Amino acid sequence: MQYSPILAPVVALVAWTILVMLWMAITRFAEFRRLGITLSNIPPGSRGADLEGRADPHAQWKSHNYIHLMEQPTIFYAIALTLALMNFGGGINYWLAWGYVGFRILHSLVQATINIVAIRFPIFLLASLCLIGLTTHAGLRILHDCGIIG
Numbered sequence: 001m002q003y004s005p006i007l008a009p010v011v012a013l014v015a016w017t018i019l020v021m022l023w024m025a026i027t028r029f030a031e032f033r034r035l036g037i038t039l040s041n042i043p044p045g046s047r048g049a050d051l052e053g054r055a056d057p058h059a060q061w062k063s064h065n066y067i068h069l070m071e072q073p074t075i076f077y078a079i080a081l082t083l084a085l086m087n088f089g090g091g092i093n094y095w096l097a098w099g100y101v102g103f104r105i106l107h108s109l110v111q112a113t114i115n116i117v118a119i120r121f122p123i124f125l126l127a128s129l130c131l132i133g134l135t136t137h138a139g140l141r142i143l144h145d146c147g148i149i150g
Contacts, residue, residue, distance in 0.1 A: 003084070004083070004085075004089035004090070005094045006080050006083050006084050006089030006093055006097050007080070007084055008094075009094075009097040009098045010076075010077060012098075013076065013077075013100075013105075016069075016101070017069045020069055020108055021066055024063050024065075027059050027062045028048070028062070028063060030059070031056060034056070035054060035055065048063050051063075057115075058115075061111055061113075064111065065107075065108050065111040065112045068107075068108075068111070072127075072131070073104060075135075076097075076104075076134070079131065079134045079138055080097055080134065083097075083138055086138065086142075093134055093137055096133045097130070097134060099126075099130040100134070103123050103124075103126045103127035103130065106123050107120060107127060110123060
């Protein structure tokens with residue numbers, strides 16, 4: 001079966017997100033133990049955000065990153081699937097997608113470990129530039145195929 005090459009980085013980012021989710025769960029449950037929190041004494045409706053100010057910030061960083069992986073990457077998934085459906089997921093788009101995934105993984109590692117914004121932000125910016133490139137290519141292809149641009 002043939003598939004668009006751009007689907008490989010999509011699967012890679014989903015797999016990375018699952019790994020971060022597991023990392024977050026392990027870290028969070030260890031922090032629960034430290035704070036004396038059990039499943040039986042968590043108030044109804046509690047959320048991870050309720051731990052802010054109580055939990056060790058280092059433990060919270062994994063959770064913050066997992067939340068970030070639910071935000072901008074959703075746009076990546078949409079544009080990558082769009083490019084795959086357009087049969088435009090190879091070439092430069094394939095490499096931009098891998099660039100996006102690589103920068104998101106690097107961003108995760110920085111945020112979950114040392115969490116220095118001066119390091120995180122340029123990595124986020126580079127990932128965003130890859131996303132902008134993918135979106136621009138899809139948009140230009142649509143405009144070209146519609147005859148709006150030559």
